[in-house]
Amino acid sequence: MNLKVCSLFSGSSGNSTYIGTEKTHILVDAGVSMKSIVTGLKQFDVDGRDLKGILVTHEHSDHISSVGAISRKFNVPIYANEQTWQAMESRLGRIDAGNRRVFYNDMDFYIQDINVQPYQIPHDAADPVCFSFYYKNKKISITTDLGHTNNKIIKNVMDSDLVILEANHDEEMLKAGPYPSYLKKRILGRKGHLSNEDTGRALLEMIKGKVTHVLLAHLSKENNYPQLAYQTVVDILKSNGVRAGKDIQIDLTYRDRASNFYHIG
Template structure:
């Protein structure tokens, strides 16, 4: 078993996912400070110096906060689509030209023994996209920061071994919460974030016989709770007669603590 991963951090305060093989180590987003990222890598017993590329999903600060610092310090190449590069260039500081690479939407790049496929999502950023990792018949999907999950997205992410799947908010908590109405409206919109229930309904359409683990990601600190997200998703999937805790397991993520390093 070579393919492995950890959700290093997930939430409105910062996001980062590590995916690696014995040969290739990649990072999706750097939404925490460089110092915090170094500490997270130590917690999963991985050397941050071995990261061979950083894949950027979009330019929001909770996904690129430490990007420039980390890339400069360790001379790591950064991959993003053209519109995202234009949107984030002024936000990450000076990065050497030979560390800047284009990874356009709906394309596949080869990184050593990892094939990485990009796909677009619906979010209020320049051109947000997420990634599917392929290695020796195994498949890892990262999908957060989307207002809904379209049939096109579902076709791309179907029957993965592992999902990092957005379960951002509980609709009632959001509606009754302290956020101004314009922020609530943005979150609930088609370019915002998916709720626990909508996430579960999308999961029900893509879970397949290969699916073993689902990680609930990008939970709102103000409009969700780990227990509530997990309970809601579990109830919806059980109502669809899907094998929760039998065929696959559901796991929480944390804004400050990495998930256990798991081999697939």
């Protein structure tokens, strides 16, 4: 009886994460094509019709582009807070009234046997959240699309068994790269995205709790390399006496394919 998790797709080009138990299957965000997500789910024998919900973190298109299509095709409820609904609703297409579900930040709720806890994160969207998931005594957290961390986020995440944590960009690559300056400013800002170094430092705090697994996520295609993200985080941990692979397992997620599949239990 495990809590299961797999990053189906992760990156600035589109995001979707699978969370499941024996009988419940849900998605967090659906920001790549429906076909890609359905194919991704098939790898571990989950059908679109098995989905019990799509949770939406925020309305940026790399998180919602196929939310409406999946909901219509497989009759899946969509869960978001009210401000996110207002910001995204016109872009989803027609949604069955029964599939329009509203949650409130800091108020946990159940989707079948999975307990879901949403809380606000600093990002330039209407009311962005990240989620923690509880099943029996296990916990998984997804923390991407945030400009900085704070005590509340660290505290919420640190007793997770596994965390999917953003490592969006290398600051030097971003500064020297081709993005226009307004976009660089946005990404580097307090409501932008975590850099590899931010991630390493956040992780140092998080692992004072229970975290034994971290998946580096939402890597920028233009401003990062998987190996660079990994090494930067490993080096920060190492210089603080934390050994990757021993004290904590660090894995990657991918823009175009699924990560490892984890059974936490």
